[in-house]
Amino acid sequence: MKIMIIGHSGCGKSTLASYISKMKRIPLLHLDQVYFNTGWQPREREEALAIVKQQLENESWVIEGNYQNLYQKERLEQADQIIFLDFPRLSCLKRVIQRYNRYRGKTRPDMAVGCIEKLDVEFIWWILYKGRDKKKRQAFNRIERNYKDKLRIIRNQKELDMFYTIFDET
Template sequence: MEYERRMQEADRILFLDFPRLVCLYRAWKRARRYRGKTRSSITEGCTEKLDLEFVFWILYQGRSGKAKMEYQRVMRKYGSKVVRITNQRELDREKRRWIKH
């Protein structure tokens, strides 16, 4: 219920659809840089780590058939405000667009 309300109220929905290996590489870089620390963008007390469970989620669970069906549903229902981003260049362009507003 809460999820659906957030989708309805959102001005823009960003679907970050980066390749799996890019996501894994970035998670590895964050884990190396912030090992044992809490980044400002995650909950206080949660330390940065890269364990097998998270690797499995990045490579498989986050892209399961169920997850893909949910992304497709959101894109059909809220298509006018969904932006699918597949690489860093597109993300940077979207950021610049929002900073101007």
């Protein structure tokens, strides 16, 4: 089983990916851990690509994160299921604020070591606008159009809760 989880910042991609990985005993890769090194410094591109490529060679995997430049096309092609968390902007912002309060001064389990949780104007702008600009919407629309047979879109917490319930039964 190969599962790709994409979506907006703050939707719960990492939490869902960790849950699926644990329940199905499937190797998990958080792309934020691949992209960033300590202190939010980007990892060397070739090293990041090698990490993702190695994960793609596994028989089963869960890969969480968007990052078009980290073999997104290959992930889309190989995935048996693509889960797109498409929560409203303000829901994402609320969740990010809650996450910040929980992890303030710490590194989240799904982040690279030394990437202390932060919430600044730039990130808020990303959540509300830049992460949903025309180019990003077009990219998600292409995924929806080209992979509709294996795409599951979850638009709010109620739908996500239902997904967890159904997933528990499988």
